[in-house]
Amino acid sequence: MAAEKREVKGLVIREAQTGEADEILTLLTAEYGKITVSGKGVRSLRSKHAASAQLFAYSSFLLHKPKQHYYIADSLFIENFMGIRYDVEKLALATYLCDVAAEFALEDIANPSLMQMTLNALYAIASREDIPLARVKAAFEFRVICEEGFAPELYGCGMCGCAMTETAYLDVMNGRVLCRSCQEQYVNSAAYAMDEATAKIHVRLTPAVLCAMRYIHSAPMKRLLSFQLEKSDADILSVACERYLVNHLEHSFSSLEYYHALQENRL
Ligand SMILES: [Zn+2]
Structure with missing residues (x-):
């Protein structure tokens, strides 16, 4: 059976460290809801996916699923809502809203409104001081x-x-x-x-x-x-x-x- 491939824009809403440089990432997407991705080596500074695999990063991903798990075959970083990272209160709120999104997003069920709402909220937290x-x-x-x-x-x-x-x-x-x-x-x-x-x-x-x-x-x-x-x-x-x-x-x-x-x- 050929490996399954997905080309998708995703937002990292959760990261769990599993090894020295490895992580399990939860991506929020419009088309597939929540996707769990194995991020082998992404914490290493030499990883070409280091920027795309950070919490709150929004990127284009090419995902491969040779067996049970998706992994990142390619990624193109789009945005990371940098303003969130410099303020502990903003960081806490963004983390909570992503937890709520993770709660409602289902695997393989499209949810474009949840995706749009989450991206808009992170943008407002990061950039809209007003x-x-x-x-x-x-x-x-x-x-x-x-x-x-x-x-x-x-x-x-x-x-x-x-x-x-x-x-x-x-x-x-x-x-x-x-x-x-x-x-x-x-x-x-x-x-x-x-x-x-x-x-x-x-x-x-x-x-x-x-x-x-x-x-x-x-x-x-x-x-x-x-x-x-x-x-x-x-x-x-x-x-x-x-x-x-x-x-x-x-x-x-x-x-x-x-x-x-x-x-x-x-x-
Ligand atoms: Zn009444």
């Missing part, structure tokens, strides 16, 4: 979970259907938003008290935050980060988007804990 990191994080977290089919209903109260022009509550585990009076009625109901199976996570949203979530849900991918919020609203958005993602995945990430630890130390 965009706060918290906005990149929140928009990525919420859009990725929406793209995966877990979007909450954002356009009417999940109980009475009203338009929610004042304070509303994101009912995380039920994937809906409730108006203030329905939320009050719901948390005081017997059904709520007796339900021990569903995690009861409600995040209070201002009208501006709800509006931003609707924007993130449906904006064209290229315009995903083009919204503005006051600091207090941006803080609520951060909490809402992170809880929504993490609770639907049912686990956190060590890279996320590390990002938060860095932020706490900075205060």
Whole structure:
């Protein structure tokens, strides 16, 4: 049987050192989702693939699969989002977003929107000093979970259907938003008290935050980060988007804990 070949543009979203100069790389691609690649010798400075095989590098790859594993037959380096490497907070956020991408990407299943979102987020982290990191994080977290089919209903109260022009509550585990009076009625109901199976996570949203979530849900991918919020609203958005993602995945990430630890130390 002839060796399988793939010519593909890929982003290194994970690297695991397996020997002195060897690594197992996880590539994110539009056409094939996630690809695991054996990077024999790529850590050596003499390797012609050293630049393409670094974490966050985006390159054209020619991959060969003679037996079980793909390996790099050729590579052409395109971009490495250099700005990420000089700032520990940027590095931590980029690592976390790549962990989220690795979680959703499946082997051999095309996912062009995940690829575009991840590249755009890394570009913004590396090069767009005008965009706060918290906005990149929140928009990525919420859009990725929406793209995966877990979007909450954002356009009417999940109980009475009203338009929610004042304070509303994101009912995380039920994937809906409730108006203030329905939320009050719901948390005081017997059904709520007796339900021990569903995690009861409600995040209070201002009208501006709800509006931003609707924007993130449906904006064209290229315009995903083009919204503005006051600091207090941006803080609520951060909490809402992170809880929504993490609770639907049912686990956190060590890279996320590390990002938060860095932020706490900075205060
Ligand atoms: Zn209602």
